Amino acid sequence: EVQLVESGGGLVKPGGSLRLSCAASGFTFSNYNMNWVRQAPGKGLEWVSSISSSSSYIYYGDSVKGRFTISRDNAKNSLYLQMNSLRAEDAAVYYCARDITAMVSGFDYWGQGTLVTVSS
């Protein structure tokens, strides 16, 4: 059974940092592109970042570029999101999500999400 489990969320002050993790199981993690998607309270979904299976290709949304860093450790079946210089508008539930395949896009599995709160 495919499982994605996020962790690392919490309360952080503006300007602070946080590292989110996503532990994957039930599939060959190293074969799949992975993504982070967030959802601010009461708002819609926002794509944050994507990383290819071998980390060769990395993309960021404009709102996080230069502040967030996506990475993965295929040996540990884990995806990460390092978030620096956090702002109030970064407060959201952060989901990790798997792309269907390298050739077919769409997020077929999602984690349960981890809540990031940015407040002084």
Next chain:
Amino acid sequence: AIQMTQSPSSLSASVGDRVTITCRASQGIRNDLSWYQQKPGKAPKLLIYAAYNLQSGVPSRFSGGGSGTYFTLTISSLQPEDFATYYCLQDYSYPRTFGQGTKLEIK
């Protein structure tokens, strides 16, 4: 960035109704579009990928169509469990962009 305009933003319907949600892209995206259902407090669920392909396990009352800049998600006969918020996502280029969502409510 490609803008995705979803309509309507909200919709009231009854069990058994046929409903259609549309998504327009600001430029052509071939058929690189997926649809998601989200219920309160839950992660989104993939319904349709590549515009019209039904994800495994999703009921056949859900269908997707369109290509280029205009896409539709149709639910042929609404069931009580279908009342949720629906999002489209363009998978054509980065940054990937979601529509703003359509909240489907019970009439």
